[in-house]
Amino acid sequence: MSKVVIFGSGGWAQYLHYCLTHDSGHEVVGFTVDAEYLKEKTLLGLPVVAFEEVGTVFPPPEYQMLVALSYQKLNKLREAKFNRAKSLGYELISYVSSAAHVVPDLALGENCLVLENSVVQPFAKIGHDVTICSSAVIGHHTIIQDHAFISPGAVVLGVVTIGSHCLIGANATIVQGVTLEKDCLIGMGASLDQNAKAGSVYITPPAELMPHSSEELLPFLTWS
Numbered sequence: 001m002s003k004v005v006i007f008g009s010g011g012w013a014q015y016l017h018y019c020l021t022h023d024s025g026h027e028v029v030g031f032t033v034d035a036e037y038l039k040e041k042t043l044l045g046l047p048v049v050a051f052e053e054v055g056t057v058f059p060p061p062e063y064q065m066l067v068a069l070s071y072q073k074l075n076k077l078r079e080a081k082f083n084r085a086k087s088l089g090y091e092l093i094s095y096v097s098s099a100a101h102v103v104p105d106l107a108l109g110e111n112c113l114v115l116e117n118s119v120v121q122p123f124a125k126i127g128h129d130v131t132i133c134s135s136a137v138i139g140h141h142t143i144i145q146d147h148a149f150i151s152p153g154a155v156v157l158g159v160v161t162i163g164s165h166c167l168i169g170a171n172a173t174i175v176q177g178v179t180l181e182k183d184c185l186i187g188m189g190a191s192l193d194q195n196a197k198a199g200s201v202y203i204t205p206p207a208e209l210m211p212h213s214s215e216e217l218l219p220f221l222t223w224s
Contacts, residue, residue: 001025001026001027002025002026002027002064002093003026003027003029003058003062003063003064004020004026004027004028004029004063004064004065004066004093005028005029005030005031005032005054005058005063005064005065005066006020006028006030006031006032006065006066006068007031007032007033007051007065007066007067007068007069007081007085008031008033008067008068008069009031009033009037009040009043009048012068012069012070013031013068013069014043014044016066016068016095016113017031017044017068019095019097019115020066020095023097023098023099024095026064026093026095028046029046029058029063030046030047030048030049030057030058031043031046031047031048031049032048032049032050032051032054032058032065033048033050033051034050034051034052035050035051035052035053038050051081051084054088055088055089060088060089060090060091061089061090061091063090064090064091064092064093065085065090065091065092065093066092066093066095066111067081067082067085067092067111067129069081070131070149071131071149071167074165074167074183074185075129075147075148075149075165075166075167076147076165078129078147079129079146079147079165082110082111082128082129082147091110092110092111092129093110093111094108094109094110094111094112094113094114095112095113095114096108096112096113096114097114097115097116097117097118099116099117100114100115100116100117100118100119100120101117101118101119101120102114102118102119102120103120103121103122106120106124106126107124107125107126108126109126109127109128109129109130109146110128110129111128111129112126112128112129112130112131112132113130113131113132113133114126114132115131115132115133115134115136116134116135117134117135118132118133118134118135118136118137118138119136119137119138120132120138121137121138121139121140121142121158122140123140123141124138124139124140124141124142124143124144125142125143125144126138126144127143127144127145127146127147127148127164128146128147129146129147130144130145130146130147130148130149130150131148131149131150132144132150133149133150133151133152133153133154133170134152134153135152135153136150136151136152136153136154136155136156137154137155137156138150138156139155139156139157139158139159139160139176140158140159141158141159142156142157142158142159142160142161142162143160143161143162144156144162145161145162145163145164145166145182146164146165147164147165148162148163148164148165148166148167148168149166149167149168150162150168151167151168151169151170151171151172151188152170152171153170153171154168154169154170154171154172154173154174155171155172155173155174156168156173156174157173157174157175157176157177157178158176158177159176159177160174160175160176160177160178160179160180161178161179161180162174162180162184163179163180163181163182163183163184163198164182164183165182165183166180166182166183166184166185166186167184167185167186168186169185169186169187169188169189169190170188170189171188171189172186172187172188172189172190172191172192173190173191173192174186174192175191175192175193178192178193178194178195178196179195179196180192180195180196180200181195181196181197181198181199181200182198182199183198183199184196184198184199184200184201184202185200185201185202186201186202187201187202187203187204188203188204189204190202190203190204
């Protein structure tokens with residue numbers, strides 16, 4: 001059982017602490033954050049130490065690390081902490097939920113997450129520092145490059161290439177064979193059937209507020 005320090009202290013870090021504790025062979029021994037964000041000395045019964053001092057308190061290679069940040073600054077913040085942890089000598093673990101459906105020989109980099117009910121089909125390749133959230137689908141022969149984030153329920157069909165730092169929103173769909181260059185943002189529920197140049201943003205119209213209340217519509221709503 002390896003001993004792991006989690007970078008982060010927010011809800012996402014606490015969720016991943018739960019995952020590692022209940023569904024992995026890792027033991028979480030503490031948390032670390034930048035000194036300016038260090039407000040409490042303990043979290044979930046474990047010590048929280050300043051990132052500037054983490055190598056002294058939890059020295060590598062005795063301890064490993066997981067950078068538990070989501071997609072802030074289009075994944076650039078997570079990348080920065082990933083690189084800093086690597087420069088300190090830490091090995092960064094990856095976590096694949098036991099409730100995910102993946103092939104045994106999945107090509108997976110460091111600091112990756114494949115969360116519950118997600119599907120990763122054969123011949124997919126996942127780079128470093130990639131998050132695949134709950135119930136996402138990654139099709140066969142798809143390549144996801146470093147520091148990308150795939151939100152819950154997103155569907156990435158086969159033979160797709162997703163560039164570094166891309167953010168795919170919840171329930172978005174990327175059609176088979178499409179290539180996204182780096183830094184693309186695909187909004188929630190969007191369907192993309194064309195290649196996207198670096199830095200492209202695709203969104204769908206927001207839900208429309210109707211002029212009638214739900215009470216006014218009750219006479220028109222029927223159930224069989």
